[in-house]
Amino acid sequence: MRKKKLIVFFSILIVIAAVILGYVAVLYWKGGVNNYEPPKQTYATSREQVQADLHNLSKAVEAYFVVNMEYPRKLEQLQPAFLDRIGNDPASGTPYRYTLSETNGAGHYRISVPNPKIYNAEDLYIEDGVLVQK
Amino acid sequence: MIVLLSGASTLHSRESLDGELAKALRKTVKCERIEIKTKAGDDKSGDLKSLSMKFVSLPINGVPVDYVTAQYTDPKIDLKALRNANTVKITSYSDLAVRMLVSEQTIKNEFTRTAKRLNFHYDKFLIKFSPPYIELEFSVPVSTIAPKDRKLLEKFVVNDRFEGYAALRLEVRDSRIFAVPAKVILNHFLLPMPVLAELQKRVNPIYQLPRVLPFDYTLGKIDLLKQYIFLSN
Numbered sequence: 335m336r337k338k339k340l341i342v343f344f345s346i347l348i349v350i351a352a353v354i355l356g357y358v359a360v361l362y363w364k365g366g367v368n369n370y371e372p373p374k375q376t377y378a379t380s381r382e383q384v385q386a387d388l389h390n391l392s393k394a395v396e397a398y399f400v401v402n403m404e405y406p407r408k409l410e411q412l413q414p415a416f417l418d419r420i421g422n423d424p425a426s427g428t429p430y431r432y433t434l435s436e437t438n439g440a441g442h443y444r445i446s447v448p449n450p451k452i453y454n455a456e457d458l459y460i461e462d463g464v465l466v467q468k
Numbered sequence: 469m470i471v472l473l474s475g476a477s478t479l480h481s482r483e484s485l486d487g488e489l490a491k492a493l494r495k496t497v498k499c500e501r502i503e504i505k506t507k508a509g510d511d512k513s514g515d516l517k518s519l520s521m522k523f524v525s526l527p528i529n530g531v532p533v534d535y536v537t538a539q540y541t542d543p544k545i546d547l548k549a550l551r552n553a554n555t556v557k558i559t560s561y562s563d564l565a566v567r568m569l570v571s572e573q574t575i576k577n578e579f580t581r582t583a584k585r586l587n588f589h590y591d592k593f594l595i596k597f598s599p600p601y602i603e604l605e606f607s608v609p610v611s612t613i614a615p616k617d618r619k620l621l622e623k624f625v626v627n628d629r630f631e632g633y634a635a636l637r638l639e640v641r642d643s644r645i646f647a648v649p650a651k652v653i654l655n656h657f658l659l660p661m662p663v664l665a666e667l668q669k670r671v672n673p674i675y676q677l678p679r680v681l682p683f684d685y686t687l688g689k690i691d692l693l694k695q696y697i698f699l700s701n
Contacts, residue, residue, distance in 0.1 A: 364658040365632075372601040372635035373650050390599070393691045397698045400567045403505050403522055416693045418599075450524045 380424040381453050385467075387421055388460040391430065391445050405434055405443050426450040446458065478602070489545075492554045493521065496682065499536075500525035519543045519558075528568075529678055531578050535569040538683050556682060566685040568677075568699040572597045575697070588612050592631075599692040601635040601650060617670055620663065624654040631655055640690040640699060644673035 377383040391409065394416035398406045406412060409420050409432045422429050431446045447458030450467075458467045478655050486504040501524040509517040519540040525532045541564075546557035576595050583590065592607040610618060610628045621630070632653040639646040651670055652659040659667070677687055677699070685701040692698070 344521055361658045361660065365653045365656040369634040369658070370603075370605065375600075390691075393698055394693055396567060396700070397569055397693055397696060398520070400535045400569050400698075403503060403520055403537070415695050418694055442538050445528060450671065 383424050383466060384447055384453065384458065387423075387430065388445055388447075388458075389418070391420070391432075392460045392463050393441075395443055395445070405441055407434070408432060409445075423447045423449075425449075451468060480580065482583075488550055489519075489521070489556055490545050492550055492556045493688045495554060496556075497523060497526065497680065499523045499527070500532075515546070516543050517541070519545070523680075526680065527691070528680065529676075531570070532574060533568050534571045534574055536680060537564040537565075537567050538680075538685075539567075541565075564685060564701070566680075566683055566687070567695040568687070568697070570609065572695050597692055597694060597696075598635075599694065600637055602638065602692065604634040604636070605632075606632040606634075620666055620670070621654060624657050626655040629655070630665075638690045638692065640677075641673075643677045643679070643687045645675040645677065645690065646672045647674050 360373050375386075377386065391412070394412040395405055397408075397416050398412055401415075409430070410448055411446065420429065426447075426449050428448045432445075432449055433444045433446075435444070444459050444461040446457070447453065450456060451456040453467075455467050460466070469674075479581075486506055489504045489506075490502045493504075501522075503522040503524075505520040505522075506516050507518045509515055515654070517632055521538045523536040525534060527533070527537045528536075529551065540558060542560075542562040543558050544560045546555075546559050549555045549557040572595065579593065579595065582588070583593070588608075589612060590606065590608040592605060594605040596603040598604075608630050609618045610625050610630060613621070624630070632655060633651075634649055634653070635651040637648040637650055647668070649659075649664045652664060679685065687699050687701055689700045690697065
C-alpha cells in the first residue's frame with residue numbers, strides 16, 4: 335500500500351517536472367533570433383479589419399495636417415511618412431474612398447468603404463476622426 | 469470693384485492678424501518656426517471659423533517635438549491684448565485640438581543623448597517603428613539596469629548581459645505615456661506574461677508630457693505611424 339502511494343507521488347512529481355521543463359523549452363524555443371518580430375495583428379471579421387483600417391487612415395490624415403496645415407488631396411500622399419501602404423477594402427478589394435469638403439470655413443475629411451452593403455450597413459465611414467456605421 | 473477691394477482688404481487684415489499672432493506667440497513659445505493660419509466663416513460677420521497654429525521643433529521637457537499644432541474652432545481672440553500687450557488670449561472657442569508628432573529619428577537622437585548624459589553603456593540598441601508596435605533590439609550590461617528591476621529579471625541573465633528584443637505598444641493617460649510590452653525576449657527566453665505584467669508595473673509611466681503654454685489641454689490619445697508617434701487630446 336505504502337509502495338503504491340510512493341509510486342503515485344513520484345509519478346505526479348515526474349509529470350510536474352515534465353510540464354515545467356516543457357514550458358521552459360517552449361519559452362527557449364520561442365526566444366530565438368528568428369522570433370524577433372512583433373505579434374501578428376489578426377482580425378476575426380473583415381468588418382473589424384475595415385474599422386482598424388479606417389482608424390489608421392484617419393490618424394494618418396490628421397498627422398498629415400499637423401505637418402502641412404491642410405488635409406491631403408488624396409490618400410496616396412500619406413506614403414511613406416505616415417503609412418507603409420494604403421490598403422484596400424478587404425471585402426471588395428477596391429480602394430477606400432476619400433473626400434474633402436469645406437463647410438463654413440472649416441475643412442472636413444471623410445474616408446468610406448466603397449460598398450457598405452457588403453457589411454450590412456447603409457453607411458460605413460470615418461469623418462473627422464469619428465467612426466460612423468449605420 | 470468695391471467687392472474686389474473689400475475682399476483684398478479682408479485678406480490683408482487676416483494676413484496681418486496671422487503675423488501679429490505669430491509675433492506674440494514667439495514671445496512665449498520658443499521653437500524653430502511658428503506658422504499661423506486663420507479661416508473666416510462664409511457669413512459676413514467677419515468672425516473666425518478656425519485658427520491653426522503650428523510649432524516646428526518645439527522643445528518639451530528638453531525633447532524637440534517635431535510638430536505641434538493647436539487648432540481652435542470658432543475662436544474669439546482678444547484683439548486689444550494682442551495689439552496693446554502683444555499677448556495671445558483666446559477668450560472663447562467651441563473646440564481645441566492639440567496634436568503632436570515625434571519622429572522616429574527624434575526618439576533615436578533623444579535616446580543617444582540621454583544615454584550619454586546618464587553614462588549608460590550599451591553595445592546595441594536599435595529602435596524601429598512597426599505600427600502599432602515600437603520594436604527594440606538591444607545588448608546591454610546587467611549593471612545598467614536599476615537594482616530593483618534587475619531582481620525581477622535575474623533568472624534571465626547570461627554573462628552579465630541582457631541581450632534580446634522587445635515589442636511595445638504605447639498608451640497615454642492624462643499626458644503620461646505608458647509602455648505596454650507585448651513581447652519581450654531576454655537572452656533567448658521569451659518572458660512569460662506574469663513577468664511582463666510586473667515589468668509593466670515597474671517601468672511606467674515612462675514619460676510625462678508637460679503642457680505647452682498658453683494652451684489648455686490634456687493628451688489622451690497616442691498612435692504609432694510609420695515614421696512618427698502621434699499624440700492628440
